[in-house]
Amino acid sequence: MSTDTATTPAVAKPADTPHVSLAHTDEKRNWSSIIILTVYIIFLMVPIYWLIVTSLKDNLEIMTNFSIVPNEWTLKNYRNIFTDESWYSGYINSALYVVMNTVISIVLALPAAYAFSRYRFLGDKHAFFWFFTNRMSPPAVFALPFFQLYSAFGLIDTHIAVALAHCLFNLPLAIWILEGFISGVPKEIDETAYIDGYSFPKFFVKIFVPMIASGIGVTAFFCFMFSWVELLLARTLTTTAAKPIVATMTRTVSSTGVDWGLLAAAGTLTIIPGALVIWFVRNYIAKGFALGRV
Amino acid sequence: MLELVNVSKVQGGQVHIHPTTLTLERGSLNVLLGPTLSGKTTLLRLMAGLEKPTEGRVRFDGKDVTGVPVQQRNVAMVYQQFINYPAMTVYENIASPLRVAGEGSEMIDREVKKVAELMRLTPYLSRTPLSLSGGQQQRTALARAIVKKASLVLLDEPLANLDYKLREELREELPKIFAASGSIFVYATTEPSEALLLGGNTATLNQGRISQFGKTITVYRNPRDLITARTFSDPPINTHTAVKDGKTFVLAEKEAGGKGKPHKITIPVPQHLAAIADGPVTLGLQPHHLSLEEPFEKAPTLKVRTQVSEIAGSESFIHVLFGDKRWVMLAHGVCNLDPELDIDIHLDTRHLMAFGADGASLSGNAG
Numbered sequence: 148m149s150t151d152t153a154t155t156p157a158v159a160k161p162a163d164t165p166h167v168s169l170a171h172t173d174e175k176r177n178w179s180s181i182i183i184l185t186v187y188i189i190f191l192m193v194p195i196y197w198l199i200v201t202s203l204k205d206n207l208e209i210m211t212n213f214s215i216v217p218n219e220w221t222l223k224n225y226r227n228i229f230t231d232e233s234w235y236s237g238y239i240n241s242a243l244y245v246v247m248n249t250v251i252s253i254v255l256a257l258p259a260a261y262a263f264s265r266y267r268f269l270g271d272k273h274a275f276f277w278f279f280t281n282r283m284s285p286p287a288v289f290a291l292p293f294f295q296l297y298s299a300f301g302l303i304d305t306h307i308a309v310a311l312a313h314c315l316f317n318l319p320l321a322i323w324i325l326e327g328f329i330s331g332v333p334k335e336i337d338e339t340a341y342i343d344g345y346s347f348p349k350f351f352v353k354i355f356v357p358m359i360a361s362g363i364g365v366t367a368f369f370c371f372m373f374s375w376v377e378l379l380l381a382r383t384l385t386t387t388a389a390k391p392i393v394a395t396m397t398r399t400v401s402s403t404g405v406d407w408g409l410l411a412a413a414g415t416l417t418i419i420p421g422a423l424v425i426w427f428v429r430n431y432i433a434k435g436f437a438l439g440r441v
Numbered sequence: 442m443l444e445l446v447n448v449s450k451v452q453g454g455q456v457h458i459h460p461t462t463l464t465l466e467r468g469s470l471n472v473l474l475g476p477t478l479s480g481k482t483t484l485l486r487l488m489a490g491l492e493k494p495t496e497g498r499v500r501f502d503g504k505d506v507t508g509v510p511v512q513q514r515n516v517a518m519v520y521q522q523f524i525n526y527p528a529m530t531v532y533e534n535i536a537s538p539l540r541v542a543g544e545g546s547e548m549i550d551r552e553v554k555k556v557a558e559l560m561r562l563t564p565y566l567s568r569t570p571l572s573l574s575g576g577q578q579q580r581t582a583l584a585r586a587i588v589k590k591a592s593l594v595l596l597d598e599p600l601a602n603l604d605y606k607l608r609e610e611l612r613e614e615l616p617k618i619f620a621a622s623g624s625i626f627v628y629a630t631t632e633p634s635e636a637l638l639l640g641g642n643t644a645t646l647n648q649g650r651i652s653q654f655g656k657t658i659t660v661y662r663n664p665r666d667l668i669t670a671r672t673f674s675d676p677p678i679n680t681h682t683a684v685k686d687g688k689t690f691v692l693a694e695k696e697a698g699g700k701g702k703p704h705k706i707t708i709p710v711p712q713h714l715a716a717i718a719d720g721p722v723t724l725g726l727q728p729h730h731l732s733l734e735e736p737f738e739k740a741p742t743l744k745v746r747t748q749v750s751e752i753a754g755s756e757s758f759i760h761v762l763f764g765d766k767r768w769v770m771l772a773h774g775v776c777n778l779d780p781e782l783d784i785d786i787h788l789d790t791r792h793l794m795a796f797g798a799d800g801a802s803l804s805g806n807a808g
Contacts, residue, residue: 333522333524335520335522335524336524336525336526338491338511338518339518339520339524339525339526339582339585340526340537341491341510341511341512342489342491342511342512342514342516342517342518343537343538343541343585343589344512344538344541344542345512345541346512349541354526354528354529357528357529358526358527358528360528
């Protein structure tokens with residue numbers, strides 16, 4: 148009996164040791180990654196948390212106390228926004244030109260991206276790159292010429308003006324992302340459709356668009372986001388009728404000081420559409436960042 | 442009847458297809474045989490109308506269809522890659538050509554179910570192609586080609602990406618299915634054995650040129666030139682230069698291994714080559730006409746040195762060196778010879794082929 152107990156662990160040990168140490172390091176790595184991630188996420192979320200919490204306090208509390216949780220919860224700020232037309236129309240204006248821009252960008256980018264992906268023509272690579280360089284110039288450069296041109300055509304303070312202006316950087320992006328997705332579709336599928344008898348427009352709408360639906364979704368997301376957060380062009384080209392929410396937010400400075408609570412509530416509401424859209428395209432977003440080339 | 446008249450294709454200064462004239466009869470099975478990049482796909486695309494020939498005309502049933510877009514050509518095509526519409530169900534994939542043609546939904550339903558039954562796709566009709574196995578995906582593509590009842594069916598290495606068993610099965614079924622339809626059937630492949638199994642007619646294609654077109658078995662037995670013989674032989678045909686001198690071929694070559702003095706080897710000229718003129722020729726012999734056993738009495742023998750033995754189950758390929766030329770011999774059963782072994786092999790000269798300096802065949806009938 149005693150020999151038994153002595154030999155069994157001795158035999159088992161060499162086989163077990165590497166296994167145990169492996170599990171040990173695995174666990175260690177696991178813990179450290181959890182801690183690092185947690186710290187990082189907290190670091191990212193603090194400003195957002197602060198924004199939301201601030202929006203639920205009244206101005207007096209914001210100015211006097213430093214409280215992590217509101218002493219007195221209030222929805223007054225939100226009520227203000229939803230009842231005051233000059234506030235909520237800002238959201239409607241923003242949403243309108245963002246949707247317009249997204250639709251224009253995709254409708255124009257789809258055929259362009261298809262051409263860049265499927266056909267070789269003189270200067271195609273240069274044109275493709277030149278499109279993208281449009282993204283590299285700051286919008287401020289274009290603010291003045293845009294203002295003058297849009298004034299000349301009487302487009303100032305319309306939604307379409309902002310939507311068109313945002314095409315400056317959204318259209319190249321849309322073309323780039325869609326080109327990646329389209330190049331991932333073998334051209335034999337196009338040919339099979341022609342052989343089956345589809346005309347080009349019919350093939351494009353009935354077969355091709357459903358095939359790259361996820362790419363279109365991702366593109367729409369990027370167009371939506373960039374247009375939603377852009378302030379400079381949107382503010383330059385509008386005065387009242389199409390004033391975007393980001394411009395309205397600068398209105399909270401009044402003679403009585405800054406209405407911090409209202410500003411925070413407006414900010415919170417501005418984040419929500421983006422978060423919603425991210426939720427819908429979360430599965431494709433990595434592919435979108437790689438411009439479809441995965 | 443599909444006619445290509447002096448059709449050529451030049452793209453970016455590169456000649457893909459040299460002027461080619463080819464006539465394919467209605468209801469015939471035609472194999473395009475050639476190595477990769479020989480122009481098989483380009484030729485199929487020219488036939489389909491997916492590409493316009495640089496020069497020449499394409500006629501279908503006597504009508505010039507050279508510039509007619511593919512939508513109006515009544516062709517069907519299946520690619521090597523499994524090409525289906527990923528966003529549609531298998532049912533809709535198969536139904537697609539009928540839907541475009543504006544058929545009634547009752548007729549579509551009947552036809553799709555019939556073809557699905559034939560291709561054994563019935564249980565998968567409501568699934569999407571990408572959720573199926575490779576074989577099922579390719580059967581979907583084939584079903585779409587069948588359901589269309591096109592007068593020209595083009596298959597571009599349709600079975601190359603399938604596993605062995607499925608390939609055997611489909612290869613047997615496909616000609617039967619399409620033969621019943623009376624359409625012209627063109628099948629591109631890189632494998633000589635596939636061409637032989639399919640039968641029908643074969644066009645051997647090499648570097649954008651059709652070297653020979655005729656009944657598959659005729660092309661195989663009587664290649665018109667060395668290029669055809671090379672294209673239509675797997676493993677590659679064994680060749681050697683020789684000089685015909687009366688009743689003998691003289692092979693002036695160093696013996697196995699390439700060392701020692703050049704050695705003159707003579708082979709008696711077989712009956713079917715007796716008529717050719719004296720002078721330099723290139724001799725060709727298929728791997729299965731070299732053997733370890735004597736095929737007939739007093740068959741000529743050669744000394745060779747073994748290199749590698751590849752065992753393929755019921756047969757073995759033995760690579761040997763004759764002089765500085767690498768030859769392949771087919772042996773029955775499992776035959777594993779050590780490398781660097783000097784052995785005697787027999788030539789079945791009844792099947793010897795002879796080619797002139799320009800590569801043209803000199804053999805009347807190598808049978």
